[in-house]
Amino acid sequence: MTRHAVIAGAGLAGSLAAGYLARRGYSVRVFERRGDPRAAGAGEGRSINLGLSARGMRALAAAGLLDDVLARSVPMRGRVVHHPDGTTAFQPYGVAAHQILYSVLRRDLNALLVDAAETRHGVTFHFGHRLDRIDRDAPAVRVVDAATGAATEVAADLVVGADGAFSAVREQLQHGRRADLHREFLDWGYKELTIPAGADGRPRVRLDALHVWPGQAAMMVAHPNVDGSLTCTLFAPFEGEPSLATLDTPAAVRGFVRRYFPDAEALMPRLVEEFFDHPVGQLTTVRTAPWRHAGKVVLVGDACHAVYPFYGQGMNSAFEDCLVLDECLGAYPYDASRALAEYERRRRPHTDVLADLSVRNFVELRDRVHRPAYAAKAAADRMLNRLAPRAWTPLYTMVAHTTVPYADALARARRQDRILRCSAALAAAGAAIGSYAALRRRPGRR
Numbered sequence: 001m002t003r004h005a006v007i008a009g010a011g012l013a014g015s016l017a018a019g020y021l022a023r024r025g026y027s028v029r030v031f032e033r034r035g036d037p038r039a040a041g042a043g044e045g046r047s048i049n050l051g052l053s054a055r056g057m058r059a060l061a062a063a064g065l066l067d068d069v070l071a072r073s074v075p076m077r078g079r080v081v082h083h084p085d086g087t088t089a090f091q092p093y094g095v096a097a098h099q100i101l102y103s104v105l106r107r108d109l110n111a112l113l114v115d116a117a118e119t120r121h122g123v124t125f126h127f128g129h130r131l132d133r134i135d136r137d138a139p140a141v142r143v144v145d146a147a148t149g150a151a152t153e154v155a156a157d158l159v160v161g162a163d164g165a166f167s168a169v170r171e172q173l174q175h176g177r178r179a180d181l182h183r184e185f186l187d188w189g190y191k192e193l194t195i196p197a198g199a200d201g202r203p204r205v206r207l208d209a210l211h212v213w214p215g216q217a218a219m220m221v222a223h224p225n226v227d228g229s230l231t232c233t234l235f236a237p238f239e240g241e242p243s244l245a246t247l248d249t250p251a252a253v254r255g256f257v258r259r260y261f262p263d264a265e266a267l268m269p270r271l272v273e274e275f276f277d278h279p280v281g282q283l284t285t286v287r288t289a290p291w292r293h294a295g296k297v298v299l300v301g302d303a304c305h306a307v308y309p310f311y312g313q314g315m316n317s318a319f320e321d322c323l324v325l326d327e328c329l330g331a332y333p334y335d336a337s338r339a340l341a342e343y344e345r346r347r348r349p350h351t352d353v354l355a356d357l358s359v360r361n362f363v364e365l366r367d368r369v370h371r372p373a374y375a376a377k378a379a380a381d382r383m384l385n386r387l388a389p390r391a392w393t394p395l396y397t398m399v400a401h402t403t404v405p406y407a408d409a410l411a412r413a414r415r416q417d418r419i420l421r422c423s424a425a426l427a428a429a430g431a432a433i434g435s436y437a438a439l440r441r442r443p444g445r446r
């Protein structure tokens with residue numbers, strides 16, 4: 001007998017999960033409140049470039065999609081830090097040459113995932129349809145057609161909430177239950193801008209890296225694109241002086257960029273136009289439980305763990321959810337309730353840790369990456385890894401380039417730091433004892 005799945009949201013997690021579920025034999029329908037990402041002009045001004053790393057790559061490979069995605073992406077070997085005096089410094093992303101991230105346009109990736117689910121697995125997508133109610137016990141959903149306002153009830157065996165950080169499925173899954181929901185917003189927002197390719201079609205800055213302009217007043221990153229352009233994300237406080245609220249004239253915007261990202265102004269010929277055309281985005285963290293109801297409703301991706309984007313792990317962890325959910329459904333094919341419980345057990349402790357790591361990387365990128373002490377610690381990490389590759393792996397490497405669960409990676413990094421501190425203390429004690437002994441041996445001393 002065919003089982004039916006309904007997915008809310010054809011974003012990154014929803015469209016990947018759709019393919020996985022169809023492969024497991026479900027008949028899958030996906031309802032997405034926005035238009036088709038394959039349509040011309042979709043996602044303008046909100047393209048959100050994504051850095052794809054090991055976890056996301058593993059999930060895409062398992063779906064047979066990795067090569068297609070990599071063909072549309074640009075490898076980033078490290079970050080280029082731009083200093084206020086116009087100088088730059090390159091910081092590699094890994095301890096080995098193959099440890100790189102891949103920059104891909106959200107719109108391109110989303111279109112590819114939807115296309116694959118539709119053409120390879122027969123998934124049906126309904127764009128312009130917002131899910132506005134679920135009956136979690138049936139389970140069934142009500143969807144509203146944005147064009148006509150008509151509401152339709154759709155019954156299923158499994159409802160998947162892949163509807164992002166402000167998930168309607170999460171709200172209704174948890175309604176009236178002893179559910180935990182912790183949501184916070186960063187007091188900084190973001191705006192998307194562009195560094196186009198030069199007139200000769202060549203990139204204006206090196207393309208094999210993520211560019212970062214750190215700073216406590218404002219920060220900017222730029223992801224490379226296959227056409228030689230870079231998509232910039234400018235982060236700044238919502239309020240105060242200076243802030244997104246005070247950037248209300250072309251002169252204010254130019255002055256702000258000149259002051260905080262001096263070498264970037266000349267790279268962005270459409271700066272003012274884009275600044276006023278594009279919306280301000282907000283950044284939120286969500287930690288919540290439960291993620292499921294019986295064997296009937298389950299959440300994936302930002303719907304159950306939205307994180308700040310600074311570690312570049314939101315999508316990667318959302319893809320990892322899809323893979324683990326698929327594994328759990330495979331392990332308990334006749335017991336969906338157990339499969340969903342196992343999925344939550346395997347994921348939630350780790351994505352909670354990811355939320356903390358993502359806050360930490362905001363502070364690191366904003367305040368630390370341009371300091372000499374940061375470069376010295378990174379160099380020491382690389383050296384220790386070369387000397388003892390099995391015993392010493394930097395935290396960033398574990399998070400970005402392995403699939404070690406996030407909480408395990410953090411615990412291991414803490415152990416390594418403790419060993420380093422003990423070794424440093426022992427070395428200092430050894431040196432002190434040595435100097436004392438040398439003093440005692442000096443002629444004339446008794």
Ligand SMILES: Cc1cc2nc3c(=O)[nH]c(=O)nc-3n(C[C@H](O)[C@H](O)[C@H](O)COP(=O)(O)OP(=O)(O)OC[C@H]3O[C@@H](n4cnc5c(N)ncnc54)[C@H](O)[C@@H]3O)c2cc1C
Pocket residue numbers: 008009010011012013014031032033034048049050051052129130131132162163164165166167168190233281300301302303309311312313314315316317318
């Ligand atoms: C500036 C920025 C940079 C980022 N950079 C990275 C990065 O480098 N690497 C990385 O791994 N992650 C990154 N992320 C995070 C990444 O974008 C998210 O984690 C990812 O999109 C989550 O996928 P999702 O499918 O859960 O949610 P989404 O991709 O947001 O998809 C949710 C979908 O549900 C739809 N929807 C919402 N409500 C309803 C409803 N009621 N009915 C029907 N449909 C609905 C939405 O329209 C949307 O299409 C970044 C995020 C931001 C903001």
Ligand SMILES: NC(=O)C1=CN([C@@H]2O[C@H](COP(=O)(O)OP(=O)(O)OC[C@H]3O[C@@H](n4cnc5c(N)ncnc54)[C@H](OP(=O)(O)O)[C@@H]3O)[C@@H](O)[C@H]2O)C=CC1
Pocket residue numbers: 046163164165166281282283284285302303306307308309314
């Ligand atoms: N973790 C993070 O910090 C971020 C994650 N993302 C991810 O990308 C997805 C899509 O991004 P994007 O389209 O740019 O998101 P938007 O900012 O456009 O928000 C999408 C929709 O979510 C609802 N929404 C927005 N803000 C709030 C709020 N404060 N409280 C309740 N509902 C709100 C609105 O729905 P309606 O119109 O129905 O009111 C809005 O149209 C998000 O769903 C999220 O998963 C995006 C940005 C930041």
Ligand SMILES: Nc1ccccc1C(=O)C[C@H](N)C(=O)O
Pocket residue numbers: 049050051079210221233309310311312313361365
């Ligand atoms: N995707 C992002 C979006 C915005 C800000 C940073 C990122 C990063 O990925 C930064 C990367 N993890 C770094 O540490 O250099």
